[in-house]
Amino acid sequence: MVEKTEWEQVLSVASKMAFEGEFLDCEPLGAGHINKTYSVRYRQADDSVRTYVLQQINDSIFDVAQLMANIVAVTSFLKQKIEAEGGDPTRETLNLIPTKQGEQYYCDSQGKSWRAYDFVRDSVCYERAENPKLFYESAIGFGRFQRRLADFPVEQLHEILPDFHNTPKRLEALKAAIEADPLGRVATARQEIAFVMQRAQETGILVELCRRGNIPLRVTHNDTKLNNAMFDRRTGKVICIIDLDTVMPGLSLYDFGDSIRFGASTAAEDERDLKKVQFDLRLFDVYTKGYLEGTANTLTDWEIEMMPMGAKLATLECGIRFLTDYILGDVYFRIDRPEQNLDRCRTQFKLVRQMEEKWEKMRRIVAQHKYSMRKQ
Ligand code: GN1
Numbered sequence: 001m002v003e004k005t006e007w008e009q010v011l012s013v014a015s016k017m018a019f020e021g022e023f024l025d026c027e028p029l030g031a032g033h034i035n036k037t038y039s040v041r042y043r044q045a046d047d048s049v050r051t052y053v054l055q056q057i058n059d060s061i062f063d064v065a066q067l068m069a070n071i072v073a074v075t076s077f078l079k080q081k082i083e084a085e086g087g088d089p090t091r092e093t094l095n096l097i098p099t100k101q102g103e104q105y106y107c108d109s110q111g112k113s114w115r116a117y118d119f120v121r122d123s124v125c126y127e128r129a130e131n132p133k134l135f136y137e138s139a140i141g142f143g144r145f146q147r148r149l150a151d152f153p154v155e156q157l158h159e160i161l162p163d164f165h166n167t168p169k170r171l172e173a174l175k176a177a178i179e180a181d182p183l184g185r186v187a188t189a190r191q192e193i194a195f196v197m198q199r200a201q202e203t204g205i206l207v208e209l210c211r212r213g214n215i216p217l218r219v220t221h222n223d224t225k226l227n228n229a230m231f232d233r234r235t236g237k238v239i240c241i242i243d244l245d246t247v248m249p250g251l252s253l254y255d256f257g258d259s260i261r262f263g264a265s266t267a268a269e270d271e272r273d274l275k276k277v278q279f280d281l282r283l284f285d286v287y288t289k290g291y292l293e294g295t296a297n298t299l300t301d302w303e304i305e306m307m308p309m310g311a312k313l314a315t316l317e318c319g320i321r322f323l324t325d326y327i328l329g330d331v332y333f334r335i336d337r338p339e340q341n342l343d344r345c346r347t348q349f350k351l352v353r354q355m356e357e358k359w360e361k362m363r364r365i366v367a368q369h370k371y372s373m374r375k376q
């Protein structure tokens with residue numbers, strides 16, 4: 001339940017947005033760690049119900065004006081692409097709802113920024129890959145997102161969170177946190193720290209390939225978790241990719257990898273019982289196939305070759321970030337219980353270890369799908 005003060009606040013912000021109809025109710029939505037999200041429902045003149053998404057944007061990590069400029073640019077571009085492909089632009093990309101004043105977002109009396117979207121009609125999202133088919137469909141969806149943005153002028157986007165997927169810099173941040181150790185938590189995470197340090201040399205592989213021009217800078221989503229893909233209730237296929245906050249210049253391999261780290265695990269990101277956490281090769285297999293199909297030959301040979309490394313570094317990096325935040329006192333990722341960030345870090349490292357064990361199989365899967373794609 002939304003508490004009263006929170007409820008009143010949401011209600012008051014909702015009244016500032018260009019929502020149509022008569023307010024019905026509102027409730028928290030989704031499982032994001034960064035923004036606060038609500039769904040708000042309005043009764044329409046014909047008695048149908050229209051659902052909007054209202055989000056308070058986390059302004060402690062985002063420059064809201066730049067972030068909104070990126071989202072407007074990318075969604076307008078996508079809309080044109082979708083129309084040209086004969087798709088439905090009202091459902092296949094996010095549609096921003098302006099404020100009653102015509103602004104792209106609303107600033108409340110406490111200086112907090114809010115924005116609104118149409119809830120994608122007849123869609124559903126999943127926290128877990130309940131079956132391989134679902135995960136395969138999500139790969140097609142994220143791949144298609146990548147393909148549709150392949151000719152977007154990447155230099156027009158703000159780098160919303162600089163060095164977001166720069167794994168060596170994430171490692172540097174971890175080292176600084178260890179050095180500072182503000183809460184004395186380093187002593188409780190010795191094994192995890194050692195795990196990272198043993199892999200320090202590998203962290204720069206992808207950024208280095210990009211620096212040398214072997215892999216291109218693209219428009220990337222940067223948060224390609226399964227729960228950022230909305231599935232059409234009727235067809236079971238991905239209809240829309242959401243959460244465009246971190247769309248910015250980046251590497252496709254981190255997008256691919258982030259999907260794998262989240263979706264090809266058999267357990268939740270914060271599972272405490274590590275026995276339940278397994279890296280599922282079958283899921284890696286179907287996602288790879290779907291992503292190659294969805295991107296439809298937009299990826300270069302180097303990008304395809306490095307897909308296993310994308311999976312490994314995205315997972316290692318996320319674990320490094322959780323560990324850093326645990327050491328610093330959970331200042332970035334929202335937690336519901338103590339040590340949740342340490343648990344999150346442990347699941348990521350378990351997955352990394354299993355990827356290392358299954359490395360050759362991962363490479364073979366990628367090679368097979370590349371071969372069958374190119375044959376067509
Ligand atoms: C954050 O808020 P959410 O869950 O969409 C984070 C991602 C992490 C993810 C881990 C802007 O995303 O980078 O991979 O948590 N987003 C940001 O669950 O830092």
Ligand code: MG
Pocket residue numbers: 032034223228243
């Ligand atoms: Mg997100």
